[in-house]
Amino acid sequence: MTLWQRIIRWLDERIGLTELVDTHLKGYRVPSEAGVFYTLGMVAVVAYAIQAVTGFVLLIYYIPHADYAFHGLQEIMRKAPFGWLFRMMHVVGSNMMVAVLFLHLFSVFFTGSYKKPRELTWLTGGLMLLFALLFCLSGYLLPWSQLSYWATTIVTAMPTAFPYLGEYVTRLLRGTEHVSGVTLNRFFALHVAILPPFLVSLMGLHVFLIRRTGISPSPFRRSEGQAGGYPLYPHFLLKGLFMVMVYLAVMFFIISFMPTLFLPAEANVPADPYKTPAHIKPGWYFLAPYQMLKLIPNKFLGIFIELLLLGVFLLWPFLDTKEERNIMRRPLLLGVFLLTLTLWILLTLWGKYS
Amino acid sequence: MKRRRFLKSMLALLGSTTLLSFLYPLLRFIAPPTGEARVERIVIPKDEVPTGGAKEVVYRETPVIIINRPGKGYIALSRVCTHLGCLVEYDGRKGRLICPCHAGVFSLDGVVLSGPPPKPLPRFSLRIEGENILIG
Numbered sequence A: 001m002t003l004w005q006r007i008i009r010w011l012d013e014r015i016g017l018t019e020l021v022d023t024h025l026k027g028y029r030v031p032s033e034a035g036v037f038y039t040l041g042m043v044a045v046v047a048y049a050i051q052a053v054t055g056f057v058l059l060i061y062y063i064p065h066a067d068y069a070f071h072g073l074q075e076i077m078r079k080a081p082f083g084w085l086f087r088m089m090h091v092v093g094s095n096m097m098v099a100v101l102f103l104h105l106f107s108v109f110f111t112g113s114y115k116k117p118r119e120l121t122w123l124t125g126g127l128m129l130l131f132a133l134l135f136c137l138s139g140y141l142l143p144w145s146q147l148s149y150w151a152t153t154i155v156t157a158m159p160t161a162f163p164y165l166g167e168y169v170t171r172l173l174r175g176t177e178h179v180s181g182v183t184l185n186r187f188f189a190l191h192v193a194i195l196p197p198f199l200v201s202l203m204g205l206h207v208f209l210i211r212r213t214g215i216s217p218s219p220f221r222r223s224e225g226q227a228g229g230y231p232l233y234p235h236f237l238l239k240g241l242f243m244v245m246v247y248l249a250v251m252f253f254i255i256s257f258m259p260t261l262f263l264p265a266e267a268n269v270p271a272d273p274y275k276t277p278a279h280i281k282p283g284w285y286f287l288a289p290y291q292m293l294k295l296i297p298n299k300f301l302g303i304f305i306e307l308l309l310l311g312v313f314l315l316w317p318f319l320d321t322k323e324e325r326n327i328m329r330r331p332l333l334l335g336v337f338l339l340t341l342t343l344w345i346l347l348t349l350w351g352k353y354s
Numbered sequence B: 001m002k003r004r005r006f007l008k009s010m011l012a013l014l015g016s017t018t019l020l021s022f023l024y025p026l027l028r029f030i031a032p033p034t035g036e037a038r039v040e041r042i043v044i045p046k047d048e049v050p051t052g053g054a055k056e057v058v059y060r061e062t063p064v065i066i067i068n069r070p071g072k073g074y075i076a077l078s079r080v081c082t083h084l085g086c087l088v089e090y091d092g093r094k095g096r097l098i099c100p101c102h103a104g105v106f107s108l109d110g111v112v113l114s115g116p117p118p119k120p121l122p123r124f125s126l127r128i129e130g131e132n133i134l135i136g
């Protein structure tokens, strides 16, 4: 008996490893039509893990202080061995993680997988997307560049649209009247200590709910496929692994050939609280709501509509209770979906080029 | 049964009291500190702001611009745009204050001329004493 087999047997006798693998990996069936779109959730988990690991590495040298943050990060990029790699992976990864979450969301919506009994799975997923965006928002300030400073100024000023409470919320977020070193510390705490446990708990709950209700079969399948579906391991996990490789390939393509894609010129200038650079823009994922705010002349109305849309998005499964899951048989829903998607893309492009 | 109900409510009471007694200090801890009313005064020689010119200063942590308006005299305005907080820039040629973020335009009196800003720029009281401009 090899050493490996002895270790397995040792564990087997204590925690029933073989039984665990048989029931939860090999015995767990996935619908046979589950294609690459079904693996996006798994890719998102790996994407988050990459963010966590690269984030831990950056923490070793990063100094959360207004006087040192910018230059400290430049030193990480230039002097720390492979510091540039971890920073770039963190920056590019954060954007790609949001992109994967969006794609995951679209595919879940398109296949009607949010319907009964999976309403809570949608809700936890939607909340996770919000938390991911909060991660992006809080992380944006940490390099303490002109881009960080002014994008954060704009975003933290948004609550002021609400009478009475708005000013207080803005001050609560910033810790001071204007974005300052105090804000940097708050956002740092949020980014590395407060948000992670929330996101991880939500992720745990999300996975638990998926395990309880099972992966939803596609409403578009034509034949019955393999009866009972495929086992999670090795079929589905290998498919997921392939998509993780695609994810990494895209990430390293961007790092190698388009390194400034997410780091425009203002990201290389230290924050100056007394000079707003021209045409400051938030991250691409915030461009649509940002452009919408610019278009609606009344600030309060703009933010109110956005919060309303957010509520509709989170509670969608409770609003759309029709049993039909095939969106192709629901032209109205399909129309609304395509219209929303087109509007979102248009607003994003408009926000970028205006 | 009554005893059980009593114990349940006591447990709920104890639990919420414990929670609240931690919540209150926490909320106080993260609440923004109330700004102490500091007495601050800025003195600028008049010749640093010629007619049609402007000077940027910081008053009580707020970026402020002092403008010498042709025919109207000096004015001190906050540079913080009332839309989303970017800093307005003085355009002497056009006689306007322009916000670089969403193209909000203000007159030299701080009044909104166009763009999304909902309110005029806040004004700071200013005095002339001899050869100096005084704010505060």
Ligand code: FES
Pocket: B081, B082, B083, B084, B085, B086, B099, B100, B101, B102, B103, B104, B115, B116, B117
């Ligand atoms: S912040 Fe000035 S116009 Fe928006």
